[in-house]
Amino acid sequence: MHRAGGWGPSGVPAGASAGRSPKRANVKGSEVLFEVLATEGVTHAFGNPGTTELPFVDALVEHPELHYVLALQEATAVAMADGYAQATGKPAFLNLHTSAGLGNAIGNLTNAQVANTPLVVTAGQQDLRHIATEPMLSGDLVGLARPVSKWAEEVRTVDELAVMLRRAFHDAAAPPGGPVFVSIPMNVLDEETATPVPAPSRVRAAEVPDAAVLEQLADLLVSTPPDRLALVLADEVGHAVDEILAVADTIGAPVFGAPLHATLVFLPRHPLWRGPLPPAAARINQALAGFDRVFAIGRRPFMVYPYTPGPAVPPTVELLHLSADAGEPGRTWPVTLGAVGDAKATLAALLPLVRERIGNPRPAPEARPDQLEDKARQRYADVPMHPMAAAHALVRALPDNAVVVDEAITTGTYVRGFHHPARPGTYFFCRGGGLGWGMPAALGVSLGYDKAPVLCVVGDGSAMYSPQALWTAAREQLPVVFAVVNNRQYLILKNNLRQRAGASAQSGRYVAMDLVEPPIDYLALARSMGVEATLVEKADDVSDAVSAAWDAGRPHLLELPISSPE
């Protein structure tokens, strides 16, 4: 997520002297690495070490300023770094173990790629002096990383280490952000160089389309009757919520979230908010069919999940599309007007033009009564809990603007529905769809917010992809409350099978869908890794349990048995 204004490397320590002197004494590659990290403002390294990473780990002893967050499997390291980068808005640094460790990381790197999370991913490579003999732990790291990275390279000599690392931080952050991979052979960190470390660069990236494009955009928006215009907001708007609120309030047009959008892009209680578009082309088409124009902001505004025939955007709709990614407008859906620009800066520049044309803001519609709220309360007596009641009780127990990480899958609809923060950066979801992201990402988000409390709502199936996150939560003493909503099955996949109306639906026999024989003991799982755990069976008891866990300031797992409504 590239924040408006971009970041060059922020947090450069006062007095950092990177790049000042053209000549200097030889320093080890490992010191070059630490110098780059310090001058990029990196305070946390996420990783899991092996032999090929020992030159880095060994040097950590002399560098207490860099906190190494130990993950017990690389998938969790990536998602922790992802959550941390999303919370801080800056690239996060990772150190993984050669090809096998990188292999474990690939799944969550696909998630980071979809989310455009800036990550500088490194892994140790075997010592190049004997790599031709094909030693154990050598491998094609670059080949593995390339499809999930903006670029992937192996450092060849210690002299080029600094420039490669600087470039990695630069490119991970440049819009659209994403993971960048650097393979670092062991000998490179042990060898010495006299090459100076280049200074970090500050790049301002708050790009705005030129004046003529902004005028045209304002004309098109204002000339469309507000009930014939829809706004569709994807995650790029996450850092521009104030600006989009001002523009939407002025125009008075309804606002949708992009399907499966993963951050807060608009205020959920706002009368113009219509919720996220459904993640199926035919249903998006239906939702947009009544509009003449749609103003979409951000990457992948019409991302779908199961196939349905036909285009997401009806051919009768004129699409206006703004993104910081120059490759995005017009790429999949033809546009009447495509504009390249940072959402925050562009909306700020657009607002006066829109106001000039409209005069007073158009009247907002009446706030709609929240029927979901009553429905949830009516279900509080159900045992096992209805997922709607469970999500409601969890979210309602939290203070305003509590931070929620959502990997609750079918229960997630309710988590989103009941979480009504007024502040951006309070809701995190995985748009990439790869499971095993939520629990470790919650740790990264907490760390990124200086150990703030976080609620992570996670499905019982999803909780088994990165359960090692519990151990890191205990080791770092992070105030994360994991709420495992346990329906003892992969409900979403069962529902999808029902929709297919094939052999499973007809016979009522679902293969590979139930997690009951044997059942999983989530309380024991948490306790085995040093995390306290509590079973909560009634919605009426959820509030006390989650409040106590939230206030305790340590990790806690709550297991909530829930029903599986179809």
Ligand SMILES: Cc1ncc(C[n+]2csc(CCOP(=O)(O)OP(=O)(O)O)c2C)c(N)n1
């Ligand atoms: C890494 C990975 N493996 C498998 C899947 C396929 N998958 C999607 S949802 C799901 C089940 C999730 O179950 P659970 O967390 O219990 O939520 P529920 O559907 O029951 O609400 C699976 C296995 C995936 N998305 N990612």
